[in-house]
Amino acid sequence: MTLDIEIDDLHLRYGELTALDDVRLRLDGGKIHGLIGRNGAGKSSLLAILAAFRKPTSGTVRIGGQPVFENPEITHQVCLVRSTGDTVEDDDKVEEALRFAERLRPAWDAELAARLVDRFHIPLRHAIGKLSLGQRCALGVTIGLATRAPVTMFDESHLGMDAPSRYAFYDELLADFMAHPRTFVVSTHLIDEVSPLFEEVTILDRGRILVHEPLDTLLARGTAVTGPAAAVDRFVDGFDVLAEKRLGGTRSAMVYAAFDEGRRRWAAEAGLELGPLSLQDLFVHLTQPTEPAEPAGSTSAAEEDA
Amino acid sequence: MTPRTRTIAGFPVPGLLAFIGLIGVGYFVVVMLATVGIATWGDVSTSTWEQGTELARLFALFWVVWLIPTYLAPYVAHGVTRREFVASTVVFVVAEAALLAALVTAGYLVERLVFEAADWPHVLTDDHAFGSPTHAATVFVSYGLTFLVWASVGAMVTAGFYRHEGGWGLVALPVGILLLVPSDLAVDSGGPPFLEAFLDLGGGRLGLALLLCLPSAALALAGAWALLRDVPIRSKTPAA
Numbered sequence: 447m448t449l450d451i452e453i454d455d456l457h458l459r460y461g462e463l464t465a466l467d468d469v470r471l472r473l474d475g476g477k478i479h480g481l482i483g484r485n486g487a488g489k490s491s492l493l494a495i496l497a498a499f500r501k502p503t504s505g506t507v508r509i510g511g512q513p514v515f516e517n518p519e520i521t522h523q524v525c526l527v528r529s530t531g532d533t534v535e536d537d538d539k540v541e542e543a544l545r546f547a548e549r550l551r552p553a554w555d556a557e558l559a560a561r562l563v564d565r566f567h568i569p570l571r572h573a574i575g576k577l578s579l580g581q582r583c584a585l586g587v588t589i590g591l592a593t594r595a596p597v598t599m600f601d602e603s604h605l606g607m608d609a610p611s612r613y614a615f616y617d618e619l620l621a622d623f624m625a626h627p628r629t630f631v632v633s634t635h636l637i638d639e640v641s642p643l644f645e646e647v648t649i650l651d652r653g654r655i656l657v658h659e660p661l662d663t664l665l666a667r668g669t670a671v672t673g674p675a676a677a678v679d680r681f682v683d684g685f686d687v688l689a690e691k692r693l694g695g696t697r698s699a700m701v702y703a704a705f706d707e708g709r710r711r712w713a714a715e716a717g718l719e720l721g722p723l724s725l726q727d728l729f730v731h732l733t734q735p736t737e738p739a740e741p742a743g744s745t746s747a748a749e750e751d752a
Numbered sequence: 753m754t755p756r757t758r759t760i761a762g763f764p765v766p767g768l769l770a771f772i773g774l775i776g777v778g779y780f781v782v783v784m785l786a787t788v789g790i791a792t793w794g795d796v797s798t799s800t801w802e803q804g805t806e807l808a809r810l811f812a813l814f815w816v817v818w819l820i821p822t823y824l825a826p827y828v829a830h831g832v833t834r835r836e837f838v839a840s841t842v843v844f845v846v847a848e849a850a851l852l853a854a855l856v857t858a859g860y861l862v863e864r865l866v867f868e869a870a871d872w873p874h875v876l877t878d879d880h881a882f883g884s885p886t887h888a889a890t891v892f893v894s895y896g897l898t899f900l901v902w903a904s905v906g907a908m909v910t911a912g913f914y915r916h917e918g919g920w921g922l923v924a925l926p927v928g929i930l931l932l933v934p935s936d937l938a939v940d941s942g943g944p945p946f947l948e949a950f951l952d953l954g955g956g957r958l959g960l961a962l963l964l965c966l967p968s969a970a971l972a973l974a975g976a977w978a979l980l981r982d983v984p985i986r987s988k989t990p991a992a
Contacts, residue, residue: 490987499828499985516981522831528987535826550830595831 448475449510449523449596449629451496456505458491458653465491467653469505473631473646475596478623480644480661481633482725484733487650489633490528493601496631497526509597522552525595527586527603536575540568540585544592551593559592562618566611579606587615591622599631612636616643637726647725651733661725668723668731669705672698677716688723688731700727769844769851772815776855779804779811783859784866796872799885801863803877805856805895809935812852812899813906816845820910820976825985838977845903845973853896860885878940881958890958894938897965901935904972911979916986920979931972934964 451473458466466488473479483489494500495507498515507514514520534543540563548554563570566584568577577585583606590598604615620643623630634640641647647664649657657664668688671678675697686702700723705713713720783804790796820841827837864886867874874885882890905928912924938961 494984497829498833501982501984516833516835518831518833518836521828521833524831526829528829535822546826547830550827550832593830 447523447596448627450475451597451629451631452506452508452511453492453496454506454508456492456495456507457503458488458495458500459503465653466495466502469650469653469655471648471655471658473629473648475510475629476627477645478619478630478632478643480637480641480647480725481631481650482635482637482647482729483633483650483656486652487733488653489650490601492650493526493528493599493631493633496597497521497524497599499526499528523596524599525551525590525593525597526599526601527590528601529583529586529603529605534574534585534589536573538574539571540574540577541570543574543585543589544570547589547593551595553594555592555594558594558622559588562588562591565614565618566607580608580611583607584611584615587619591618594622594626595628597629597631599633601633602635605635612639616640619643637729638724641725644725649729649732656732664728665722665725666704668700668702668728670698670700670721670723671713671718672696672721673713673716673718677718681713681716681718686731688727702728702731768815769847772848773851773855775811776808776852779807780855780859780862784863787866791870791872796867796870798873798875798877799860799863799867801856801859802885805859805939808852808856808895809898809902809939812848812903815848816841816903816906817910819844820907820980821914824914824980824983828985834980834983835977838973838980841907841976842973845900845907845969848903849896849899852899853892856895857888857892860891861888880940881938881961893958894961897938897961897969898935900969901932901965901972904969904976905929905931908972908975908979911976911983914986915979915983924975924979927975928972931968934961934968937961938965 451471453469453471456466456469457464469488469492481489481493491500495502496509496514498517498521501515509520509524512520514524538546544556544559544563547559548556562584566581566588568581568585568588574582574585583604586603587600587607590600590603604612607615616639619630619632632640632643641661644661647657647659647661648655671681673681673696675692675695678697678699682699682701688700688702690697690699692698705720710720780801783800786804787796787800790800824834824837828834864874876885881894885891908931909921909924909928911920913921915921937957
């Protein structure tokens, strides 16, 4: 079963602070959605509302056409795993947390849970509070996947896992999505690592929806131009250059522009290579709209992060 | 079994009431051993179980105070609504009160056998709604009401502190203390002096206790619901 998510005129305020401001969004069922944004953009608040962890100040949220908050018909079909899986009880053992989930989740897949616990090397008999950060995150994603909820959301759940475990998580998520199509929403700061999974991407910025597009459409907004430095300089002149790299006489410029056929021909004739930008580079650019494009020779924030 | 019925049937974790029962039995054994100790170095002149049960109301309160902050978030995270959680909490409060009242009642009866065998006087120190420790039905109702009120107030005050913002815990605390007062009509624990006017009602005192304790418990549980009905589920880690 796949369920659509519809959000209309959503506002959330914490006292004087506006966390979400007039959010309007439709996330189609049966897709893996990426939700990205800078710290404090409102991602966790939005997901908390979708999972009925929090009531919005105003506005409507519907899943499968029904309101979410305090609606057991829907809440049982939604699963949000938040950061380190912080809604499990620290004193419980891992096996108790799994039994607890099995008792409450109608579509629980115990076989998958057992396999993932084994794959992530999570000790079943250890108290959850004594697990390492990575093991705790792995337990969170294990519960999230094995729940098989029609709407499953991960809010930075994999951030504390080591790289091999994160890649195992991506594999498992994709495999399980293919075998049991449902609606996934993944919020992350590890954008380039996870973005190949996304079908649609939503960028939140300061509590508002900045972008909501299919990943391919979004990536087509930018182009990496690589080739002899002088040719690249001429080619990108007048365009919004987000960042660049130089190696000897070769220059690679990241440009916020989609080139038409004529310009692409020019690039080919000039021996330039055109490629897609990374989602992370686009994200960095899009969430700094008030700042001028960085001067040539600078390094993008994404590169600095890396 | 639907998730909803599973929630209430298995709340909060299988075996918690059995665990509480086991602790109650163990506590009775400790009180009886203490009685033997008192008899060895002095005289046993009144029921020691009566004094021992002073702690039982705190015990009834403790479990609810522990249960709400421990299990609200995991239950909501697994799709249980706050309404279902509070309904399950009410079932737990009633079941816990009945279980503890049954244990206290059974404790008095066993104590009577022990005291008779040892030739100690089995009399009460305080003035309760039940005249004798062996009036099992009135002992059960008296303690049942007391535990019901204390556990319900525990639910309300805990809900207030869980809610956190707006100082609701500090508001719920004095209201809770006020709602505890009628329980002294059932089982005397040296409550406020104005209650003394009602202590000589004889058989009517239990009726008055019922009349006041049930609304007190209902008000406390309604307060818990009002505080939890839209409470945000807190995150243990800051939002990224």
